[in-house]
Amino acid sequence: MPEGVEKFLRETRPLGISDRWAERFWVQKKGRHEDALAGAKAFKATADEYGIWTAGLDEEAVESIMSGKVWIADARPGHPAVLGFRGKFHDASVCPSVMVRLVAVLVQVLLSSEHAVENGFCFVMDAEGIGWNNFSLDAERIYMSLFTSLPVRLTRIVTLNPSLLMRAMMNLMWPFIGTKMRERMVLRTSEQLGEVLHPDQHPEYLGGAIPSSPEAVLARIRASYRPWVTEEQLAALAAERSGAAGSGAAAASSEASA
Missing domain, CATH: 1.10.8 (Helicase, Ruva Protein; domain 3)
Incomplete structure (x- = not known):
């Protein structure tokens, strides 16, 4: 060591x-x-x-992965790891913290890649089909908070196939984004993906070799996922949640009796 x-x-x-x-x-x-x-x-x-401490492959995470809108690619020498979302993955009706916990799980998996810490990771959003119901300033703010606190560099944010509406949404977000983050943001079409990713990192649905089926992605995640925290911390958090739930139930019972 x-x-x-x-x-x-x-x-x-x-x-x-x-x-x-x-x-x-x-x-x-x-x-x-x-x-x-x-x-x-x-x-x-x-x-x-x-709530990232307890982020894991819970029911919500598995459901999101099985929606078929998530793909990941390991880092390559000289190239960052890739975390990719497809189309309408973002939904403003979904609690942003739920989505952030899923991103935390996916980043954990990317960090198991040999070159990830050295080369960082790239966030790719295929914006095809995205509309106002997928837009959330709260979610974007939380993502930025998460990305800047993780033990890995976010090297680039790639938005693929942005529509005029998506460009308008990004213009709304622009004043709330720091200068360094702006410098990492690029717009590309699917045909231009090779300008920002290694050829071996393109997903199947865009003609590449990286499996993008839900089953393949989930299997990859299950093979590499490790909790952020120690077993002791997990036990303490579980006990804390159990105690809080017990207190809430007792209070409800007391109110009902009254």
Whole structure:
């Protein structure tokens, strides 16, 4: 283990982050202790706010994956990993935190790729069919908060096949997006995907080799998913939820008796 890592892990363990993921912050910040610790604390704050600690392959996550609108591609030497969404995956009627927890699960899987921490990841949104019901400023704000707190660089946000409506939606979002994030955002057609992705990272539905069927994506995720937190933290969170549920039931029973 590189010098300094063990000291860093001793300081991140009280946050509840597993060593597996804490080491990603260390690598991302190139061993700069204070920067890595600040990154871990920022992630904890985001995780606490949106429930990412317990993000996993629950019923909601599996349902979203099986909708057929998610695909992922491992990093390649010199190329970032890819997290792709298709069409109407975004729905403003869905609680943004639910969607963010799913993204957190998918990013975990990408981080298991050999070159992911080094090369970062690329977020690809196929905007075909997207309308106003898929637009949520809250969701976009939460995504930005998540992306900037993860132990991996978001290298680029690619919007494929944007309609005039989608371009108008992006113009509405533009004032709320930081300068660095704007520089990472590009618009492309499906035919131009090769300009931003390695040829081996194109999904099947766009003529590539990366499996994009729901079954294949879910199998890939199940094979690589690991919780963000320690077993102890998971147990503590479960006990906390159980206690909260018990208190709520007791209060309801008391009110009914009264």
